[in-house]
Amino acid sequence: MKVIDVILDGVVNGVKSLYGFETEPGQVTWNLTRKDFEGDYTIVVFPYTKVARKKPEDIGRELGDFLLGEIPAVARFNVVNGFLNLVISDRFWVDFIQEVYADDHFGRQPSNGKKVLVEFCSPNTNKPLHLGHIRNILLGWSSYKILQAAGYEVVRIQIINDRGIAICKSMLAWQKYAGGATPGSTGKKGDHFVGEYYVLFEKQFQEEYKAWQQSEKGIGILADKKKPEQTAEEFFKAYKNQYFNEFSALGAQAKDLLRRWEAGDPDTIALWKQMNGWVYEGFEQTYAALGVAFDKLYYESETYLLGKDMVQKGLDANVFYRKEDGSVWADLEDAGLDKKAILRSDGTSLYVTQDLGTAHQRYLDHGADKMIYVVADEQNYHFQVLFELIKRLGEPYAGGLFHLSYGMVDLTTGKMKSREGTVVDADDLIAEVIADARESSRERERTANLTAEEQEDIIRNIGLSALKFYITKVHPKKRMTFDPKESVDLQGQTGPYIQNAFVRIRSVIRNAPAFPADACREYAELNPEEKDLVNAVYSFPGLILEAAENYDPSTIANFCYSLAKSFHKFYHDHSILNADTEAAKSFRLVLSTVVSKVLKTGMDLLGIDMPEYM
RNA sequence: GGCUCCGUAGCUUAACUGGAUAGAGCACCUGACUACGGAUCAGGAGGUUGCAGGUUCGAAUCCUGCCGGAGUCACCA
Numbered sequence: 001m002k003v004i005d006v007i008l009d010g011v012v013n014g015v016k017s018l019y020g021f022e023t024e025p026g027q028v029t030w031n032l033t034r035k036d037f038e039g040d041y042t043i044v045v046f047p048y049t050k051v052a053r054k055k056p057e058d059i060g061r062e063l064g065d066f067l068l069g070e071i072p073a074v075a076r077f078n079v080v081n082g083f084l085n086l087v088i089s090d091r092f093w094v095d096f097i098q099e100v101y102a103d104d105h106f107g108r109q110p111s112n113g114k115k116v117l118v119e120f121c122s123p124n125t126n127k128p129l130h131l132g133h134i135r136n137i138l139l140g141w142s143s144y145k146i147l148q149a150a151g152y153e154v155v156r157i158q159i160i161n162d163r164g165i166a167i168c169k170s171m172l173a174w175q176k177y178a179g180g181a182t183p184g185s186t187g188k189k190g191d192h193f194v195g196e197y198y199v200l201f202e203k204q205f206q207e208e209y210k211a212w213q214q215s216e217k218g219i220g221i222l223a224d225k226k227k228p229e230q231t232a233e234e235f236f237k238a239y240k241n242q243y244f245n246e247f248s249a250l251g252a253q254a255k256d257l258l259r260r261w262e263a264g265d266p267d268t269i270a271l272w273k274q275m276n277g278w279v280y281e282g283f284e285q286t287y288a289a290l291g292v293a294f295d296k297l298y299y300e301s302e303t304y305l306l307g308k309d310m311v312q313k314g315l316d317a318n319v320f321y322r323k324e325d326g327s328v329w330a331d332l333e334d335a336g337l338d339k340k341a342i343l344r345s346d347g348t349s350l351y352v353t354q355d356l357g358t359a360h361q362r363y364l365d366h367g368a369d370k371m372i373y374v375v376a377d378e379q380n381y382h383f384q385v386l387f388e389l390i391k392r393l394g395e396p397y398a399g400g401l402f403h404l405s406y407g408m409v410d411l412t413t414g415k416m417k418s419r420e421g422t423v424v425d426a427d428d429l430i431a432e433v434i435a436d437a438r439e440s441s442r443e444r445e446r447t448a449n450l451t452a453e454e455q456e457d458i459i460r461n462i463g464l465s466a467l468k469f470y471i472t473k474v475h476p477k478k479r480m481t482f483d484p485k486e487s488v489d490l491q492g493q494t495g496p497y498i499q500n501a502f503v504r505i506r507s508v509i510r511n512a513p514a515f516p517a518d519a520c521r522e523y524a525e526l527n528p529e530e531k532d533l534v535n536a537v538y539s540f541p542g543l544i545l546e547a548a549e550n551y552d553p554s555t556i557a558n559f560c561y562s563l564a565k566s567f568h569k570f571y572h573d574h575s576i577l578n579a580d581t582e583a584a585k586s587f588r589l590v591l592s593t594v595v596s597k598v599l600k601t602g603m604d605l606l607g608i609d610m611p612e613y614m
Numbered sequence: 615g616g617c618u619c620c621g622u623a624g625c626u627u628a629a630c631u632g633g634a635u636a637g638a639g640c641a642c643c644u645g646a647c648u649a650c651g652g653a654u655c656a657g658g659a660g661g662u663u664g665c666a667g668g669u670u671c672g673a674a675u676c677c678u679g680c681c682g683g684a685g686u687c688a689c690c691a
Contacts, residue, residue: 046671327689344689351691381686490653493639500653508650572655
């Protein structure tokens with residue numbers, strides 16, 4: 001049982017015996033004591049002024065005396081206004097740190113027997129990954145790590161959007177303009193190679209569209225359909241999709257490819273497989289660079305027809321209804337949503353239909369208690385609808401669905417738009433942060449005696465930690481602004497700052513002669529810097545559970561930074577190896593080791609590795 | 615226009631779910647070890663938490679109304 005729980009029980013007993021007031025531990029307001037005051041835990045006593053009919057200060061003193069008598073771990077207390085600050089005994093902390101020192105799994109919970117699916121990344125196969133995918137991947141990956149540490153069995157899922165008109169555009173452009181070129185023949189990374197043909201298609205299409213706008217037909221349509229308040233430019237921008245579908249030669253050819261794909265035409269399927277294969281090779285390289293992997297891949301080409309039986313089930317249960325034209329709908333207006341189409345009048349599936357089908361399929365495949373979808377917040381409405389539908393269908397997994405919705409990534413120069421070429425490419429970004437780490441590393445020459453290969457590993461490690469920490473430290477829900485300059489910062493509130501704390505500890509330990517860990521039992525009086533560290537370590541397991549419950553890696557990131565900062569200060573203020581007494585030296589070595597373990601575990605939850613040297 | 619989310623120092627952000635003097639980093643200024651790794655530490659300056667009310671012992675946090683921004687409202691995905 002944690003001390004705080006013991007204290008809260010004590011408070012409950014205290015108010016009862018002192019004032020005859022019945023409450024429960026969950027009702028007691030408490031905090032970690034703020035830095036400016038002496039103490040570890042603070043009980044807020046304002047809530048008891050009414051029942052006790054006394055001044056907050058008096059209640060604080062009476063309750064403090066009561067707890068002092070009841071709980072051995074409480075060494076002393078002080079009262080400021082309505083705040084009762086409790087000081088936990090040094091003996092307690094020293095014992096605790098020794099326990100953690102011997103515990104190889106500190107912070108990680110044993111299995112809770114539950115299974116959770118985490119879907120993240122979900123790329124399209126017509127272009128390379130970009131900054132938005134990186135945020136998605138990092139959130140998905142750290143959620144996986146955190147849930148695992150909290151005791152869940154986690155299945156990492158990626159759904160690959162490998163079919164549809166977009167990839168057909170790339171295929172068409174490749175057929176028309178590539179002259180048989182391949183990633184191998186050009187030395188290009190597969191996903192970038194295919195992406196170039198997608199861009200090329202868009203470019204050719206734009207030219208075709210521009211020319212058409214000047215044609216008799218185009219001028220006629222403009223005159224016919226333009227609204228008075230529109231400029232010609234605005235009109236044509238809005239008309240683009242319709243042009244693509246009705247008049248464009250390139251559009252017709254791309255749609256013809258899609259039709260042939262759906263009909264199973266062997267040549268088309270072969271080309272589609274080949275181009276997607278190139279893309280997958282490229283993606284794999286990016287995933288490997290980021291250090292992430294998946295357990296199970298779902299391909300849209302294999303799942304896009306799913307969901308029809310769910311529609312039937314909904315109709316049978318009167319959750320859905322069929323209109324005269326044959327289309328199927330659900331009325332969600334009483335849930336604050338709209339009337340939503342589930343099936344087209346021609347009987348084909350929609351986005352929600354597919355998602356209903358894949359959710360069901362995943363449940364059949366894995367039988368999970370929870371399913372997490374890591375998807376950007378522009379799809380909030382879609383997931384509200386999806387989850388509401390699943391609930392109304394009475395599916396057994398309806399209660400375990402969660403949309404881990406994250407804000408879009410803005411650039412300091414504005415929003416990312418693929419059409420305007422303002423997308424930050426994932427591979428470019430990774431290369432850039434590593435190049436920057438290399439530059440800094442050269443100036444420092446700390447790793448000069450390592451092999452070139454070891455040095456390169458460390459440099460990659462540092463660059464990636466800068467990038468990963470920069471992104472994961474921001475609360476997922478928050479729209480974030482990405483500043484390329486800051487993302488490669490290696491000083492201050494950054495990944496490398498935390499790595500540096502770890503590397504320092506490892507270095508000190510390497511320099512330490514063998515020491516008896518038991519000697520720290522004699523250590524009687526912790527200084528404030530040591531208490532900061534001890535308190536942080538103590539809160540770590542609870543923090544992981546909280547992060548898992550809230551699906552929020554940023555709390556872990558901020559914890560790691562705060563712990564590293566406390567260590568740097570401790571290190572600066574106190575000598576470890578030249579401590580005054582053997583007991584102090586022993587305790588500080590044990591404490592430092594514990595801090596290094598917590599930092600390593602914490603950063604691992606964010607997908608960041610800790611180097612021995614840097 | 616309806617619905618949802620957001621607004622904290624010049625910039626990027628935190629605040630344990632209503633608690634004490636709103637905490638960091640970057641940038642700017644000033645300092646620190648002939649010691650265990652200076653990718654460090656300390657100090658200074660920088661805030662009416664978008665605005666106005668309300669709820670109470672107590673509000674960045676909850677409620678109401680404005681202002682500003684984003685997303686979304688397809689038989690697209």
